[in-house]
Amino acid sequence: MKLTDLYIDKKQIYSSQISDIYSAKDVKTNTTVCLKIVDVDFSIPPHSIKREIQLVKRLSPHPRIIDYVGGLQIDDDIILVTTLYKHNLSELVKLPRYCKRTTKFDFTNGTHAYIDRNIIDESDIKQWLKQMSCGLKYIHNSGIIHRDIKPSNIMFVNDDITQPIIGDFGISYDVNNDINSGELATEKYIDVCTGIFKSPELLLGITDYLYEIDIWSLAIILTILYSPNFESVLIKQDEELSNDEIECVISDLHLLSNIFKTFGTPSVTDVTSELYWEELTSKTSHFTKFKLIEHNRLDDSQLIPRCEDKSIGFLFRKMTKYDRTTRVTSEEIYSELTNQ
Structure with missing residues (x-):
């Protein structure tokens, strides 16, 4: 045939x-x-x-x-x-329905550049998050870690951002069938997720992760959707990268540095801090041996600047917890948004 x-x-x-x-x-x-x-x-x-x-x-x-x-x-x-499917998220946000494009002309050099302004309604982003958490809840309850949540893997039948469809399960992990996957539960591959959507625990070589890595990736997409010009919050902290490179493969150490500048440097001493990460107190993590510059977490007004919904801000902070045992789950996100 x-x-x-x-x-x-x-x-x-x-x-x-x-x-x-x-x-x-x-x-x-x-x-x-x-x-x-x-x-x-x-x-x-x-x-x-x-x-x-x-x-x-x-x-x-x-x-x-x-x-x-x-x-x-x-x-x-x-x-x-x-x-x-007609669009993925990277393509969808550039459509006139969600993006206002203007041209900036440089008279000195005779060149011009496009400036994209984000005009997605907050209510639509909230509905997008609700439907994404619905899909992830179903995936996670089925014992699957997606491991590559990013804009180009989120599909749409038409130009409605409130109806996302999760695709590309090429590197997904089946928790209930780990033997056949060639990965042990405590020794999973860390070369998963793409570019800036990779969670800090992966960057630090933690191999017994679970569904929480998908939640971190989802939160990073939120920083793009709530940005005035679709610019990633992690790219903003880095003059070496352009916004066109948000899905590129960059150095893990470089990305980790940007994460610490953005979400704050993890603490291994202050148990009352939202930046406390007990897992890093282990001798095997070697984290305490590093002499790191201590950065405070940026305000929500910098992380998700277009967001005025306090409930989303609350969820976002829980989605970006370093301590993965306290990071909110997809089921909790969906439940919270459904009950509002």
């Missing part, structure tokens, strides 16, 4: 060393679908197309999870077939 026997009009959407993504038309149903194609010989843990197919099939159908259509192997290609 050939792929063209099942799908025609294939058009490439994205390509990487890991996979190729295409839109295509299903010959039988005449509907447009998304094909994620990975070579059968590709094996760079924690990436696994076979595990991704199993997880998406298991989680589907759910309104906040990408729709599973099928999984198959043709010759040397393993293929995950899902619904094709």
